[in-house]
Amino acid sequence: MFFDEGRSPLRLRRLVHTPNAMTIITARRFDxxxxxxxxxxxxxxxxxxxxxxxxxxCNELEIVGPGLCDIQVNGFKGIWFSSETLTTDNVESxxxxxxxxxxxxxxxxxxxxxxxxxxxxLATIRAARDRSPLLRQVISxxxxxGPWISPEDGPRGAHPLEHVRTADFSEFCRWQQVSGxxxxxxxxxxxxxxxxxxxxxIVKSGASVSIGHTSATPTEIAAAIxxxxxxxxxxxxxxxxxxxxxxxxxxxxxADNRLTCSVIADGWHVPAPMLNCIVRCKSxxxxxxxxxxxxxxxxxxxxxxxxxxEADVLDDGRIVVAxxxxxxxxxxxxxxxxxxxxxxxxxxxxxxxxxxxSTQPATMLNSCNEFLQVxxxxxxxxxxxxxxxxxxxxxFNERPQFHPVATIIDGRILPCTASxx
Numbered sequence: 001m002f003f004d005e006g007r008s009p010l011r012l013r014r015l016v017h018t019p020n021a022m023t024i025i026t027a028r029r030f031d032x033x034x035x036x037x038x039x040x041x042x043x044x045x046x047x048x049x050x051x052x053x054x055x056x057x058c059n060e061l062e063i064v065g066p067g068l069c070d071i072q073v074n075g076f077k078g079i080w081f082s083s084e085t086l087t088t089d090n091v092e093s094x095x096x097x098x099x100x101x102x103x104x105x106x107x108x109x110x111x112x113x114x115x116x117x118x119x120x121x122l123a124t125i126r127a128a129r130d131r132s133p134l135l136r137q138v139i140s141x142x143x144x145x146g147p148w149i150s151p152e153d154g155p156r157g158a159h160p161l162e163h164v165r166t167a168d169f170s171e172f173c174r175w176q177q178v179s180g181x182x183x184x185x186x187x188x189x190x191x192x193x194x195x196x197x198x199x200x201x202i203v204k205s206g207a208s209v210s211i212g213h214t215s216a217t218p219t220e221i222a223a224a225i226x227x228x229x230x231x232x233x234x235x236x237x238x239x240x241x242x243x244x245x246x247x248x249x250x251x252x253x254x255a256d257n258r259l260t261c262s263v264i265a266d267g268w269h270v271p272a273p274m275l276n277c278i279v280r281c282k283s284x285x286x287x288x289x290x291x292x293x294x295x296x297x298x299x300x301x302x303x304x305x306x307x308x309x310e311a312d313v314l315d316d317g318r319i320v321v322a323x324x325x326x327x328x329x330x331x332x333x334x335x336x337x338x339x340x341x342x343x344x345x346x347x348x349x350x351x352x353x354x355x356x357x358s359t360q361p362a363t364m365l366n367s368c369n370e371f372l373q374v375x376x377x378x379x380x381x382x383x384x385x386x387x388x389x390x391x392x393x394x395x396f397n398e399r400p401q402f403h404p405v406a407t408i409i410d411g412r413i414l415p416c417t418a419s420x421x
Contacts, residue, residue, distance in 0.1 A: 023411060026051060027382055028058065030065030031351040031371070038064070040378050043411030048372045062405050063350075066358040066371050067104025067379035070335045071185060071288065072143055072234070072262065074109045075295030080306050081125065081142075082110035083295075084117035091128035095138050097298065100416045101334040102381040102404035105140050105362060107184055109292075112146030112159035113307065115171065122179035129182075137379075137409050140365050141184030144175060145233065148188040148195055149213035154240040155189065157213055158321050158329035160308045167198040176205070183207055184365065187233040189214035190224035203228030208364075210262075211253065213238035218252040225258050232261035234292055235278060236270040241326060254281040260364070262288040265342035266331045268318050272345045279346050288364070289338050289357040294319045294330025336402035340385050344400045350385070380408040383416075 023040040035058050039047040053061075075081050076097045079090045091108070098106060110121045125142060129135045146159050148167040156164065167188060175183050186202055187210040188195050199209045211224055212233025232253045239249050253259055254277075261282050263270055269292075270278070279287065291297075294311070296304045301315050303322055310322035311329040321327045331338075335357050343353045358381070362368035369376040384403040404416035 022046070023413060025064065025382070025408075027062045027064040029372070030063050030354050033063070033350075035061055036064075036372070038372065040408075040411045044377055045372055045374050047374065062382050062384055064380055064382050065354045066362070066368075067381050067407070067409070068102050068335045068339075068358050069105040069140075069361040069365070069367075070098075070103055070290055070293075070357070071107045071361050071364070072109045072145070072290040072292045073098065073103075073106045073334075074111060074145075074293060074330055075297070076293060077298045078296065078304065078306075080111075080295030081108040082113045082117060082121050083306060084114070084120055086121050086124045088124055088128040088131065091125055092132065092135065095128075095135055098334065099138065099407045099414050100404065102336045102383055102402075102407055102416060103138075103334060104379045104381060104407055104409055105138060105365070105367065107141050107143040107365075108139060109143040109145050112149060112163045114163055115174075117307070118144065118147070119174060119178045122175055122182065126178070126180050126182060134409065134412070139182075140367055142179060142182045143185040143187070144183055145187040146213065148186075148192045148198070149238075150189045150191065150215045152215050152240070154327065155213050155215045155238055157238050157327060158309055158311060159213065162308065166193045167195040169198045169201045172198065172202055172205075172207075176207075185210055185231065187212040187231075188224075190216040190220040190229075196220075196223050196227050199224055199227040199229055211259070214249055215240055216249060218247055221249065221252040222256070225252075225256055230258065230260060231288075232259050234264050234269065234290065235261040236274055237264060237292075237328065254278065257286065260286045260288060262290045264292045264331055265289055265338040265345065266291065266333050267341045267345070269328060269331065275342075276346055279348070284348070284352055284356065287356055288361050289335065289342055289353070290361075291333060291335045291338050292331050293334050294332065297330065297332045297334070336381070336383060336404055340387075340400035340402040343385075377410050378408050379410070382406040382408065 025038040035051040037049045037051050076094045147163050147165050151164045185208045209229040210231035210233045303312050312322050317332050319329045319332050321329050339353050339357050382405040386401045407414045
């Protein structure tokens with residue numbers, strides 16, 4: 001893709017079309033909002049130079065930040081990574097949709113399903129990565145959410161009951177075998193039979209264990225953390241509709257500094273007071289933003305089925321377990337939308353919110369580069385956020401909207417043409 005500075009809304013320009021071609025980007029840094037001119041050469045940051053511009057012209061510039069990284073993405077447009085019919089073309093299509101929404105790195109997430117379906121999904125994702133250098137850059141591994149979760153309605157969420165089962169380390173080993181060791185995170189419920197022993201073995205193998213879709217007691221949650229669990233999956237969701245006021249799944253996860261928690265800040269999954277309390281308890285240092293985008297994300301209003309799972313896409317944007325409106329079935333938005341909503345709900349400045357969806361999850365995956373460090377490979381998201389003042393003290397004029405402009409991976413610039421769906 002070649003950009004003409006006079007025609008493109010993004011101030012990008014390919015100066016020379018040779019093996020040593022340079023790309024120059026003029027944009028505002030996400031952390032200081034100061035304009036800079038970034039030179040990329042051979043996929044790496046060659047130079048970063050401050051630019052003096054009139055304030056009105058500066059305000060018109062797009063913003064550039066570390067590439068969005070999402071550790072929990074289930075699919076899109078009717079395609080699920082856990083589907084028994086997933087194809088390599090499906091994987092490539094979903095990743096392309098993510099790229100168009102500013103996501104530079106992710107963990108495709110396979111939810112509770114039959115052993116054959118999960119293994120098929122993992123093998124297909126591996127094959128898609130093997131045939132595409134770009135997919136190898138974007139797909140940093142896989143996240144298995146289930147099948148070792150609570151069988152109870154509520155904690156189970158939209159996961160099919162018939163495939164919920166006892167934790168089994170040999171099953172995890174099969175996952176790693178068929179995927180080529182792509183599994184980076186396993187979400188499990190500590191109360192599931194054999195879960196604590198399996199958690200210890202998974203951690204010893206080098207993968208991470210996350211607590212989620214659970215009705216565990218505080219003692220069981222503490223045991224999982226002692227066993228090496230370091231994450232809490234979408235805290236505030238995947239739980240009972242009614243919980244005891246003192247002995248529930250929230251307090252032990254909020255109180256333990258060994259646990260980093262992910263949250264879905266789409267405006268639906270966690271109410272504003274609870275989201276603010278999570279921020280105050282975990283701090284911004286032990287928090288990750290995820291979209292948990294559903295395989296039905298991006299679909300028009302209606303009822304959809306994947307295997308035995310049915311969900312309704314509602315006209316207000318929610319995706320719910322079919323036939324009711326209380327239990328959500330993943331999100332309909334992607335990562336950048338969650339950043340905008342998080343800024344609005346928690347009154348958090350852009351640089352702090354953006355880090356939770358870029359630098360912090362990438363650091364957890366051991367794939368984080370210092371932002372705009374000369375000599376490092378380039379993994380950047382260029383974007384706008386409307387309806388919000390991006391200064392340190394945000395002011396909100398309307399519902400914030402994230403607008404991706406370009407995704408940059410190792411110097412390859414992928415224009416974002418996605419709408420806000």
